[in-house]
Amino acid sequence: MTTEGTASSPAQEDGPAPEASGAAKGRWRGVLTNRDFMLLWSGFTVSSVGTSLSNLAVPILALGISGSPALAGLVGAARLAPYLLLTLLAGVLVDRWDRRRVMIVADLGRFLVLATVPLAYAMDSLTVLHLAVVAFLEGIGHVFSNIAHLSALPKLVTDDQLASANALNEIGDSAAGVGGSALSGVLIGLARNSTLGAVYGYAVDAVTYLFSGVSLLFVRSGFQDERTPKEDGSIMADLKEGMSFLWRQRLLRLLMIMVTLINFLQAPLNLATIVLATDELDVNAGVIGLILAVVGLGTVLSALAASWLRDHVGLRGLTLGSVFLWAAAAAMMASASSIYMLTAGLLITNLLWPVFAVSLVTYRLSATPDALQGRVNSAFRTLSFGVEPIGVALGGVLIASAGPRFLFWGAAVGLVLVLIGGMAVWGRDEQETTK
Known part of the structure; x- marks a missing residue:
């Protein structure tokens, strides 16, 4: 791990670094048998399936409730707004707070927030404003969870496993995108109308965050180095x-x-x-x-x-x-x-x-x-x-x-x-x- 001001130079990083196939297999084996990383990866992949599912469920439900593409667009914008508004602040706080706790709170918070949508629909009280608030809070959870997850990765795997761990994250994210889209289509197809199918999508998405949050409770490794208090807390x-x-x-x-x-x-x-x-x-x-x-x-x-x-x-x-x-x-x-x-x-x-x-x-x-x-x-x-x-x-x-x-x-x-x-x-x- 490099320290501040001594990041690897281009000459060190740019050239090919071929390794024997046995070493590569050993590196993958090390990642796949890394209990704590696989717990983190499993929970994050499952929650990514829910996120992909919601990519279709959110606009469909907003349209079904409002009948207005403009209002549906505002709900979608509310979901993305935290990425622009809070990402920098999230980075500061993730470096100050316990990263595992941040991820658990983000997951369980999204579970509770998303669960209000099927509940409100069942009570015939679901509104576009409700959907927009839920979308914004879910976006906040995404921002904090993703930054904490990425920042914690070097602490859960060894340096030589880092590329394989990142590759496995990409595999999980890509597979979750395909699986979530397919599951969303199935739910909407099985329901008596697309609006109800989208509500089912919210319910499934909520459960995926519950699974992810609970899985993090079983990770034993630390997610960051021991912090030393700073005099300047700005x-x-x-x-x-x-x-x-x-x-x-x-x-x-x-x-x-x-x-x-x-x-x-x-x-x-x-x-x-x-x-x-x-x-x-x-x-x-x-x-x-x-x-x-x-x-x-x-x-x-x-x-x-x-x-x-x-x-x-x-x-x-x-x-x-x-x-x-x-x-x-x-x-x-x-x-x-x-x-x-x-x-x-x-x-x-x-x-x-x-x-x-x-x-x-x-x-x-x-x-x-x-x-x-x-x-x-x-x-x-x-x-x-x-x-x-x-x-x-x-x-x-x-x-x-x-x-x-x-x-x-x-x-x-x-x-x-x-x-x-x-x-x-x-x-x-x-x-x-x-x-």
């Missing part, structure tokens, strides 16, 4: 310390800027895909849903290979290679004359993310001291995730005014510029480290 001072560390680490700073630009450019691609498929390629919504399910299954397989690729290709190769392939995929989608070509571009785009994320997150966690994990992770995510709503909004305007193909070409050009900039800065840093 939240702003703590926040500045974390952001200053992130900005001083040149490679972390470069990665943060690159990921922010990539997320901004790719945020509206799903919307552009749907518009292009339905308006120009005459594909119905059912086929699009099937395509998205297949893409989701593909990301599970991609996540399985993420740890191996990180060892054999290296952070630099995976980062720059991913941006190059993303640019090519966007160009492919821009020129797609059939649903098959569009699907191929979408599949390439999504398959790369688990591989990229495992390499990036593993480096960030290993380069950050434990006392700063919450703040560094939250600062990184505030910027890189915070641009996504802006990208979707601006992308929607571009699609409406110039069409989806224009947006795809714009994303392709933007990603090429990100690639050129990343290669230039990374290359300069490598030259400096060899002087």
Whole structure:
């Protein structure tokens, strides 16, 4: 584990680090037999199934109760608002508080909050305001739980298991996305109407958080180093310390800027895909849903290979290679004359993310001291995730005014510029480290 001001240099992290297959198998075996990590992973994966299920249940129930797309949109916005409003503060508090307790409170709190929805529906008193409040509180739970989970990971696995643990998290998250979407469809299909099916979805989601919270009670390992009281208890001072560390680490700073630009450019691609498929390629919504399910299954397989690729290709190769392939995929989608070509571009785009994320997150966690994990992770995510709503909004305007193909070409050009900039800065840093 590196300490503040001595994060691994690009020359140390960028090159391939191939290991014997026996060592790789041993590393995976170590993760899979790590009792405490597997408890954490199991609970988080189950709760991710519930979260994915709610991604469909929330708008359907809001529409069923209000009959207004605008109000349904406000409920969805309430669910996302804590990511923009509270992520930085969550990072500071996660570094101050006991991380396991934060996660347990977040899980049990979401269980109680979500359970009020089927109860209110049964009493015929469910309102859009109620749904919005529940969505906002659930979003707060997501923010605190995710930051605490990510920050605690290096304390539950050894350094050489960290990449495999991150890969397993990506596998669980991808599988949960597919399983949650499928379960949501089943619940809605079995109910006498979609609104009641969405209520069932809320109930199942609540139970998944209860399972996750209870599973954490059985984790024996500590989730952080022993804390030493500080004389300066200012939240702003703590926040500045974390952001200053992130900005001083040149490679972390470069990665943060690159990921922010990539997320901004790719945020509206799903919307552009749907518009292009339905308006120009005459594909119905059912086929699009099937395509998205297949893409989701593909990301599970991609996540399985993420740890191996990180060892054999290296952070630099995976980062720059991913941006190059993303640019090519966007160009492919821009020129797609059939649903098959569009699907191929979408599949390439999504398959790369688990591989990229495992390499990036593993480096960030290993380069950050434990006392700063919450703040560094939250600062990184505030910027890189915070641009996504802006990208979707601006992308929607571009699609409406110039069409989806224009947006795809714009994303392709933007990603090429990100690639050129990343290669230039990374290359300069490598030259400096060899002087």
